[in-house]
Amino acid sequence: MPEETIFCPTCGEDTEHALVKAGQSNLMRCAECSTIHPVQAVRKRFANIRTVVNRGDTSVSCCINLQEDDHLKVGQELLVDDEAEGVMVTEISSLESNGRRLQQAQAKDVETIWARSVDRVELKVSVYKGGRTRSMKIPVAGSDSFEVGEVIDAGGTRFKVVKIKLRGEGFADLAEAKDIVRLWGREL
Numbered sequence: 001m002p003e004e005t006i007f008c009p010t011c012g013e014d015t016e017h018a019l020v021k022a023g024q025s026n027l028m029r030c031a032e033c034s035t036i037h038p039v040q041a042v043r044k045r046f047a048n049i050r051t052v053v054n055r056g057d058t059s060v061s062c063c064i065n066l067q068e069d070d071h072l073k074v075g076q077e078l079l080v081d082d083e084a085e086g087v088m089v090t091e092i093s094s095l096e097s098n099g100r101r102l103q104q105a106q107a108k109d110v111e112t113i114w115a116r117s118v119d120r121v122e123l124k125v126s127v128y129k130g131g132r133t134r135s136m137k138i139p140v141a142g143s144d145s146f147e148v149g150e151v152i153d154a155g156g157t158r159f160k161v162v163k164i165k166l167r168g169e170g171f172a173d174l175a176e177a178k179d180i181v182r183l184w185g186r187e188l
């Protein structure tokens, strides 16, 4: 039984309390005077949620931090930042709460997020030619590598990669699509 030290109005001081009944207001029994009184449940700002990401044949289990009142919905995109796997672009496939599967829920009510890795990401590209810049989005695999100097054909446009900006800070000569914020190219 969870116990915590909270203020008892009967004793007039902080005492050990045991949870009698959980609800919007928890009913707590004071260990000193045995009085039962309602206590507003303390709101935590962040919820640490177990997340299982399915990646084809394998699945990766990790924990993500979300704000308690974040609204989660099946089909929604979710960025999962795992120490071992890096940032994964996923899509929520199911939300588990109290052994039930829900279509949508607030983060604080979710015990496990079931997600699938989205292998396609949209690479944002700016291509310039003769002082004009065009922006486009190219669907690629998240693990596709791009390198400064390489020539890319996309949507009828042929361009040479001149700069790659990373999702974190800074630029790189070589990066995977999922780590790229924007790629600049010079039209050929």
Ligand SMILES: [Zn+2]
Residues within 6 Å of the ligand: 008, 009, 010, 011, 012, 015, 030, 031, 032, 033, 034, 035
């Ligand atoms: Zn008491």
